[in-house]
Amino acid sequence: MGAHCCSHDHDSPPQPDPKYRRILWIALVVNALMFVVEIIFSQRANSVSLLADSIDFLGDAANYGISLWVLAQSMQTRAKASLLKAASMALFGIAVLAHAIWNAITGVIPDAQTMSLIGLLALAANLSVAWLLYAYRNGDSNMRSVWLCTRNDALGNIAVVLAAIGVFGTGTAWPDLIVAVIMAALALTAAGQIIKQARIELKN
Numbered sequence: 001m002g003a004h005c006c007s008h009d010h011d012s013p014p015q016p017d018p019k020y021r022r023i024l025w026i027a028l029v030v031n032a033l034m035f036v037v038e039i040i041f042s043q044r045a046n047s048v049s050l051l052a053d054s055i056d057f058l059g060d061a062a063n064y065g066i067s068l069w070v071l072a073q074s075m076q077t078r079a080k081a082s083l084l085k086a087a088s089m090a091l092f093g094i095a096v097l098a099h100a101i102w103n104a105i106t107g108v109i110p111d112a113q114t115m116s117l118i119g120l121l122a123l124a125a126n127l128s129v130a131w132l133l134y135a136y137r138n139g140d141s142n143m144r145s146v147w148l149c150t151r152n153d154a155l156g157n158i159a160v161v162l163a164a165i166g167v168f169g170t171g172t173a174w175p176d177l178i179v180a181v182i183m184a185a186l187a188l189t190a191a192g193q194i195i196k197q198a199r200i201e202l203k204n
Helices: 018-045 048-070 075-106 112-136 141-170 174-203
Strands: none
Touching: 018 048, 018 112, 018 141, 048 075, 048 112, 048 141, 048 174, 075 141, 075 174, 112 141, 141 174
8 A cells, every 4th residue: 555546436445454454453453552651650650751640541542443444445534534643643742732731831740760660661562563663664644654653652651751861850740741742743743744645546
């Protein structure tokens, strides 16, 4: 399934790659479990970057579910699903920015130790999924959106660990807030890339 193959709703739907389907199921389960872990510990640590990461895990779990549903659909249907996922990524970015502003106003200082431990666990989970998805990173907009979500997650996890080090070293919440803003920017950038490619596919 190339990124620029012409396919319309009246064409025969593509046959999904069984290996890719299995990878998506693994990714869905991993992301759902990590959402539960991070949502719990983000509250205990008072960390907006961990909270942002937990919401991202939830969004990705939903995205993997959508991707599984559209695997056997036409290019047009998959492109429309990509637009939906891009919109969810953009909303995530905006929500994180708003939460970071709120935390900056309230001045809550997160627990650096909890941030670092959960950040490392999340990084291990996302690197495992990214390794499985790497071979499919240059597919259609739907496949590309899955890859970009996973890549952004791994980058976000590294940033959370760096934020934890920053919080520990400075005794302030600013490293946590800065990382949250970076994660939001990554989500908004990836959403823009996906929308651009999906629109091209919808015209074919």
